[in-house]
Structure formats: C-alpha cells, structure tokens
Amino acid sequence: MKKLLITLLAGILALIPVAGCPAPDEAPMGMAVEFMDHAAGAYISQDKGWFEEAGLNLTAYESYVTGMALASALARDEIEVAYICLVPAINVYANGGVPIKIVAGTHKYGYGLVVDPAKIKTVRDLENPGTRLGCVREGGAVDVLMHRTIDYYNLDEAKILSNTQRMNPPKLVLAIKTGQLDAAFIPEQWATMTEELGFTMLLTSQDVWSDMQGSVLVVKQELINNHPEVVQKLVNVSQRATDWINEHPQEAAEVVAGQMQASGSEVFPAEAAGIASQLEITPEVLLRSMGRMEYTTEINPEIVQATIDYIASLGYIKNSFNAADILDLRFLEGE
DSSP states (O other): OHHHHHHHHHHHHHHSOOTTOOOGGGOEEEEEEESSGGGHHHHHHHHHTHHHHTTOEEEEEEEESSHHHHHHHTTSTTOOEEEEEHHHHHHHHHTTOOOEEEEEEEEEOOEEEEEOTTTOOSGGGGGSTTOOEEEOOTTSHHHHHHHHHHHHTTOOHHHHHHTEEEOOHHHHHHHHHTTOOSEEEEETTHHHHGGGGTOEEEEEHHHHSTTOEEEEEEEEHHHHHHOHHHHHHHHHHHHHHHHHHHHOHHHHHHHHHHHHHHHHHHHSOHHHHHHHHTOOOOHHHHHHHHTTSEEOSOOOHHHHHHHHHHHHHHTSSSSOOOGGGTBOOHHHHTO
16 A cells, blocks of 8 residues: 555655746747847737737847847847847847847838839939938848849939938837938838828838848747657647738837837837837827738748849848748748
C-alpha cells in the first residue's frame, strides 16, 4: 500500500509544472509592432485578447514610430516577435546579423506620395529647384519606394535627393501641417492623414510596385527551434485577425484607432511626443487608409527576392542573398 501511494504521488507531482519553467505553449516572449495601421492585425489581436486566448505569453508589447527603430529593437534579447515592414526586416537580417525568419505576410502596399496640389501637379515636379520634399531616413521602406519612383519615372536622382529632408512620419505630417513641405513620401496611416491637411495622394505604392510586400510577421530563429508550436499559434492568430479585418473593415478601423490613441503617448520618443499630441488618428482616417492596403498573410517568395535584390542595388545591404534564407512559410501551410 505504501509503495502504491508513493507511485501515485510521483505521478501527481509529474503533472505539476516546475516554477520558472513554463509549458511549451506558454513560452514567454516579447513582441514589437510599428505604430501604424500596417500592424492592424496585432492591434486587433491585442484588443480582443486573442494572443492570451491562444495561450501566448507576451512579456513585452512595444510600439515603435518607425520600422528602422523596431528593427534595432529586434537585436535585443527580449524581443522575439515583430510585425515589421519587409524592407527594415531585410536590413536587420543582412546588416545586423539578427537571426530572424519571416513566417507570414501581414499586408501588401501601404505607402504613398502626398503633395500640395497648388505646387506639385506631376511627379516630375519633384525635380523642380526649391521643391521641399520629405521622406524617412535612408533605408526605410518608404525611402526605397522613393527610389523605385525615381526609376519608374526616370527622374533625376540627384535633384530629388537634394530636395529631400529626412524625418520620421509624425514629423513629416507636422511639417506638412505647418507649411514646411511641398510633398512627402510617407507610409500609411500618415499618408491618408495628410489629406485632412489639404494634401493630395499623387501616387501609391500600387502605381509603381506591383504586388509590393508591405509588412511581415517575423520571429527569432531560436523561437522556431525551441517552440515551433508557439510560432504556429502566432501565425494562426495573425490569420484570424486578418480575416476579421477584411470581414469587418469599419469595426477594425475603430479598434485600431482606439488602440493607437491609447498607446500613442507611450510610443513616441521624447522629441516626437509633442508632435503626437497635435495629431489625431480617427476611425474615419484609418478606414480610408486601411482600404489602400491589401491585408493578407500570403507572401510571394519571388517578390521578397526581388525586394532583396533591389535593396542591394541601392547599396543598403552589402550583398543580395537567397530569399529562402529569411523565409520560413511552413507555418502558413500548417494552419
């Protein structure tokens, strides 16, 4: 009888998780997102509690004002998951040596050229002396779009770059609001916000870059190695949110607006906090902005390869590489 009790006790103890050693599907992880409706799926999943419902243990949930800032955060140990634009993801992989994998897409397109219609009538007007053009810093997704536009319209690169002032998206919007810029290459939702200030969307990424991959869901290689079931759940939640966005666009815009207004005061760096307080992100603006993107988890390896090759041709990464090195799409197939 005593031997039986000991055996039963041992069995019970084996079922109790050891403190500090979470079950595989509760592996702690930090997540980072861009402060844009590019990451709508993450904002909606957070709002509706879908991450927790899936058993995902987020120890950190951070927003960043640009993809480049987010890319830098990926180098830190506490960030293992990110919703990030494809271009900075490629940059941090190729230049920073950060071991990441793209496991799903989040949207296509999502960038544009906005202009003061009284001063800029055509894309070629960007070459005019004295044109005040704004863009994010070199190597950002929208900067790459600017170069793509230069190529597409055969513009004078030297003239365009000499007219360009570099600043982050909220600063670009404020510069437009205060009459300091005539045009800007800028990501959504900021691009649509400028329409409220009297600017016109002269072109979108769809006009110069067919099937352009906007943002992607990336994870650290270590997370895939140690907890592939967690990565599968992340992809499943992302797909659930993507489907919901497409089925409920109005409500999706309202949810994302609420999430962004709540986190805006925390996400911006000190020098941009004052700017953020002057800019309102409304559901109406987000509905128009999100309508300019195609929310999908699908991702075309050929488009990723073409993007890698193009970034390399611009000199933003030292050498091109095989897209298969950064892609791991088996989790999309395993839904």
